[in-house]
Amino acid sequence: MTMLSYLNSKKNLLVFLYFFVFFFIGYSIFPDYGISLDEDNTRLGGFVSLKYIFEIFFPQHISSIDEIIIVPSMSDWNEWAIGPIFDIPTAYLEWILQIEDSRDFYLMRHFVNFLFFFVSVYFFFLLIKQRYNSWIIGILGSTFLIFSPRIFAHSFYNNKDIVFMSLFIITLYTGIKLLKKPNFINAIYFSFTSALAIDIRVSGLVLPTLILLFYIMNMLHDSDYKKKTLKPLLVFLLTAPIFITFFWPSLWQNPLTKFVEAFSSLSNFDVNIFNLYLGEYIAAKNLPWHYPIVWIFISTPFLYLILFVIGFIFILRRLIKRVSNFEDNNSYSDVWRGDDEFYDLVVLSSLLAPLIYIISFNSTLYDGWRHLYFIYPSFLMISLFGFHIIKILYFKKRKNLLLIITFLLISPTGIWMIQNHPYQNIYFNFLVGKDYKNKFDVDYWGLSNLEALEQIAKNDDRKVNVSSVGTSDLSISKAFLLKKYRNKISVTNQIENSHYIINHYRNWLGQDVNINFTTPSNYIKYYEIKVDDVTINTVYKKID
Numbered sequence: 001m002t003m004l005s006y007l008n009s010k011k012n013l014l015v016f017l018y019f020f021v022f023f024f025i026g027y028s029i030f031p032d033y034g035i036s037l038d039e040d041n042t043r044l045g046g047f048v049s050l051k052y053i054f055e056i057f058f059p060q061h062i063s064s065i066d067e068i069i070i071v072p073s074m075s076d077w078n079e080w081a082i083g084p085i086f087d088i089p090t091a092y093l094e095w096i097l098q099i100e101d102s103r104d105f106y107l108m109r110h111f112v113n114f115l116f117f118f119v120s121v122y123f124f125f126l127l128i129k130q131r132y133n134s135w136i137i138g139i140l141g142s143t144f145l146i147f148s149p150r151i152f153a154h155s156f157y158n159n160k161d162i163v164f165m166s167l168f169i170i171t172l173y174t175g176i177k178l179l180k181k182p183n184f185i186n187a188i189y190f191s192f193t194s195a196l197a198i199d200i201r202v203s204g205l206v207l208p209t210l211i212l213l214f215y216i217m218n219m220l221h222d223s224d225y226k227k228k229t230l231k232p233l234l235v236f237l238l239t240a241p242i243f244i245t246f247f248w249p250s251l252w253q254n255p256l257t258k259f260v261e262a263f264s265s266l267s268n269f270d271v272n273i274f275n276l277y278l279g280e281y282i283a284a285k286n287l288p289w290h291y292p293i294v295w296i297f298i299s300t301p302f303l304y305l306i307l308f309v310i311g312f313i314f315i316l317r318r319l320i321k322r323v324s325n326f327e328d329n330n331s332y333s334d335v336w337r338g339d340d341e342f343y344d345l346v347v348l349s350s351l352l353a354p355l356i357y358i359i360s361f362n363s364t365l366y367d368g369w370r371h372l373y374f375i376y377p378s379f380l381m382i383s384l385f386g387f388h389i390i391k392i393l394y395f396k397k398r399k400n401l402l403l404i405i406t407f408l409l410i411s412p413t414g415i416w417m418i419q420n421h422p423y424q425n426i427y428f429n430f431l432v433g434k435d436y437k438n439k440f441d442v443d444y445w446g447l448s449n450l451e452a453l454e455q456i457a458k459n460d461d462r463k464v465n466v467s468s469v470g471t472s473d474l475s476i477s478k479a480f481l482l483k484k485y486r487n488k489i490s491v492t493n494q495i496e497n498s499h500y501i502i503n504h505y506r507n508w509l510g511q512d513v514n515i516n517f518t519t520p521s522n523y524i525k526y527y528e529i530k531v532d533d534v535t536i537n538t539v540y541k542k543i544d
Contacts, residue, residue: 011135018139019122022146026114026156032422033156034447035106035480037473041079042159043094043109044069046087048077049249050095053088068095080250081262083200085167086116086159088249102479103486110156113163117155120166121145123173124377128384130176131343137384140406144380147413149420149427150299150368151376157447160200161373167197168207168374175211176346178236179218180339182229187236195243201374202263203354208240210349214342217335273366274510276441281510284366289359295369296379298432298440301413303406304383305429311386315344344385351378366508367444423448426531437534443504448529448537449477452502455527455539457485464499465492469519470507495520501540 007014051065052074065071074080090109099105121142129138146152154162171193178186190211197204212233219229245255251262274281277291297305322335336342354375358365365371387406395402417424425447428436436442449472456466466489468474474491481489492498501519519540526541 015135023118026118030110030114030156031107033110034450035476036157036445036447037476039106040476042087044071045079045082046084046091047071048074049084049088050091052249065095074250081265083248085196085199085247086163101483103482106480109159113159114156116163116166120169123170127173131340132388136403141380141384143410144304144383145377147410149417149424151373152417153424161370164197164201165374165376167200169377171197171207172350175207176343179211179214182232184232184235187232188239191236191240192243194240195247198244199247206354207350210353214346271364273508275366279439284364287365291365292355292358292369292372298428302429303409304380307383307386308379310389311382314389315348315382315385347378347381351375351382368441420531423531426536437505441506443536444506446472446477446504446506448504449474449502450480451529452527452537452539453477453481453489454485456500457488463488463490465490465497466500466502467492467495467498468502470503470505471509472504472506474502499542504537
């Protein structure tokens with residue numbers, strides 16, 4: 001029995017063990033990560049929606065929410081257009097479990113965040129397994145996703161972009177399933193998952209739109225397909241708006257108008273933030289077209305980039321060949337041949353359509369390319385197609401060897417992630433060059449502020465005042481400290497009255513950089529946090 005045959009005989013056990021180990025690791029390390037600057041606001045938004053629901057259905061419980069947190073009414077909430085699909089359930093869990101300590105309820109949110117990612121990795125496995133009819137390739141694809149340092153780190157605290165990416169994966173799975181087997185149940189699944197994705201980010205509309213376009217193309221060139229699929233299409237068109245509205249309370253009073261307003265905010269997001277990009281501070285509202293592309297190529301493991309370029313070229317070349325060979329009476333039949341090519345075309349479209357839209361409409365982006373993380377699974381699927389091409393061309397009779405080589409090539413990324421835990425969010429590949437801290441934003445969300453505060457509280461017996469330079473909010477990091485440390489820290493905006501000053505090197509104002517990052521001369525360097533020997537956070541102590 002060959003090694004591959006033996007593995008296939010144990011595939012169910014091995015897949016279970018793979019995901020069990022992944023879950024166990026995630027469960028073990030999720031408390032290690034810091035807290036991002038946005039998490040207090042998204043928690044607040046969850047309680048705004050939850051209180052609104054209680055006002056309508058459970059008015060007797062409104063006072064119990066007021067005891068937890070004071071929130072504005074839905075009509076006064078400025079950020080109602082942000083989808084609440086993560087924040088409502090976590091607010092409800094905090095309420096029903098009566099979680100009172102700030103560290104505990106943020107930890108709960110981090111664990112739920114990881115659960116979204118964990119489930120999506122399994123669906124990603126199913127997508128790859130389905131495309132290549134190989135559970136081993138499915139495991140390889142899942143490992144690509146997990147061994148993506150920035151994605152992995154964000155999976156524990158980014159309740160916007162990673163949750164959206166996770167739901168995008170699941171929706172892509174249900175969408176392809178609907179295209180292959182158009183029936184009522186698949187239409188319901190797709191409308192449900194589409195609604196969940198849209199209700200975290202309105203840009204989730206891109207995937208159902210693409211799936212429907214391919215669905216209609218199938219109907220136009222195949223009369224049998226048309227007869228079988230018209231009713232499922234109608235089911236989707238009727239149920240999707242119902243699901244979208246049901247899961248988004250701020251739409252309830254005027255669904256269509258509110259949804260259009262939320263959608264229009266996509267390209268008109270008015271935010272006065274500057275990005276450090278290629279050594280210059282550039283307004284998030286006026287970025288060069290190459291901003292997201294450069295960020296993708298400097299913060300993705302190089303192996304995945306090489307495989308992506310190979311896969312992208314082959315898919316694009318094949319598509320151009322198919323289009324150039326259109327038959328006059330059968331226009332759509334040659335765009336793809338068979339399910340595999342159809343699958344690849346859907347994946348390619350789900351990558352390019354959002355990217356082209358972002359670049360064409362000069363959409364607001366900041367904090368790297370996190371707003372586009374949802375296209376990363378499609379990026380990896382094209383990378384896996386590149387792996388598939390290499391296998392066909394050079395390893396047709398040595399598939400095992402190629403798998404071993406590939407797993408060995410990604411192991412340095414895994415080792416780097418272990419060595420730099422819990423700061424995988426700072427990952428850059430060698431393409432970024434030297435001195436990258438002065439070229440690109442590094443710890444833009446202030447995750448390292450938690451460790452900085454911990455070091456101060458652990459090593460100073462006094463109650464101390466701490467402030468920051470640059471643009472940072474230490475209050476949210478203080479709320480995530482253990483209670484015994486939290487009581488020793490007082491956050492102040494008055495630098496001259498501070499015992500310690502923290503700098504995590506982020507200045508989204510983009511002006512007076514030297515002033516904002518300048519520490520008074522009567523402070524000395526006390527503690528540094530480094531990744532790859534690059535300082536991402538510095539603590540300064542006042543000289544007595």
